[in-house]
Amino acid sequence: MPDILSPCSPISTEPCRVGGLTLALAPPDETVSIGGFRNSLPALHEAALQALGASLPQTPGTATRAQDLSILWAGPNQWLASAPSGSGLMEKLQAAFGAHAALTDQTDSRVTLTLSGPYAHVIAAKLVPIDLHPRCFGLSSVALTLAGHIPVIVVQRDLEPSYNFIVFRSLVRSLHHDILAAMQGGIPKSEQN
Amino acid sequence: MRIHCPYCGTRGVEEFTYLGDATVRRPDPDAPEAAWVDYVYLRDNPAGPHPEYWYHAAGCHGWLVVVRDTRTHEIFSVRTASGGAEA
Numbered sequence: 001m002p003d004i005l006s007p008c009s010p011i012s013t014e015p016c017r018v019g020g021l022t023l024a025l026a027p028p029d030e031t032v033s034i035g036g037f038r039n040s041l042p043a044l045h046e047a048a049l050q051a052l053g054a055s056l057p058q059t060p061g062t063a064t065r066a067q068d069l070s071i072l073w074a075g076p077n078q079w080l081a082s083a084p085s086g087s088g089l090m091e092k093l094q095a096a097f098g099a100h101a102a103l104t105d106q107t108d109s110r111v112t113l114t115l116s117g118p119y120a121h122v123i124a125a126k127l128v129p130i131d132l133h134p135r136c137f138g139l140s141s142v143a144l145t146l147a148g149h150i151p152v153i154v155v156q157r158d159l160e161p162s163y164n165f166i167v168f169r170s171l172v173r174s175l176h177h178d179i180l181a182a183m184q185g186g187i188p189k190s191e192q193n
Numbered sequence: 194m195r196i197h198c199p200y201c202g203t204r205g206v207e208e209f210t211y212l213g214d215a216t217v218r219r220p221d222p223d224a225p226e227a228a229w230v231d232y233v234y235l236r237d238n239p240a241g242p243h244p245e246y247w248y249h250a251a252g253c254h255g256w257l258v259v260v261r262d263t264r265t266h267e268i269f270s271v272r273t274a275s276g277g278a279e280a
Contacts, residue, residue, distance in 0.1 A: 060200040060253065075253040076200060076273070129205050144201065144252045146208060151251050 007108055010172045018183040026112035029082040030089040035102040036077040044100035051096030063142045072142045111172040115179055116162030122191040124163050126182040128154055148178045194266045199273055200253040212246035215258045240264050
């Protein structure tokens with residue numbers, strides 16, 4: 001009987017602290033990508049509402065939440081659903097709308113880094129080219145963009161502020177290095193008030 | 194240069210990849226060889242507004258048709274290549 005390989009953490013699970021800022025690895029969620037079939041989109045949205053109690057966000061750059069399930073807009077007719085480990089997300093989604101969408105397990109493909117603390121938005125803005133002002137980017141916002149040269153999905157987690165950077169697992173070391181360097185660079189005087 | 198993606202909003206050009214002329218059309222399978230040579234190899238190089246395919250690689254992965262002035266980089270319109278949203 002072959003040994004079953006279990007994934008190890010791509011970076012240290014110890015949070016890094018610089019001043020009041022914290023950069024930490026988020027707990028590994030179960031993640032499934034949803035690609036809606038073009039001909040059954042209305043049925044897909046209806047089934048999601050019925051079975052999950054959450055809508056698949058139709059407005060680009062938004063997210064919805066229902067209990068511990070979160071659904072991010074991830075492109076035209078594409079979404080990324082995540083729920084805590086052990087919640088059987090794939091089975092739930094298969095049962096809810098397996099006939100209307102391509103479901104792919106992404107649990108091992110992505111890792112989430114959480115940057116939090118006062119001025120976290122200023123640190124994030126050093127890497128991300130989008131406007132993070134609360135007027136443009138709030139709690140239900142999602143952005144697919146670049147952090148430095150690394151493709152990321154940015155989500156604002158709470159108003160502390162704190163941001164989740166969802167990144168491909170193989171790139172998380174580089175992203176962690178970049179964010180840590182941005183934190184160590186300090187908060188520009190022009191941004192302090 | 195910044196491109197207004199109909200899905201993601203205005204983003205820097207570093208998020209996009211250029212494919213090329215959005216006006217070429219695939220000839221009929223039994224079209225003369227000259228038409229195929231034209232389709233595969235020959236491209237116009239206009240000075241002025243020109244529809245082009247751009248791919249939002251570091252964003253929503255959407256294919257866009259961008260009408261861009263090749264002299265000034267001014268962008269006149271952006272729509273999805275599938276014919277959906279316009280911005």
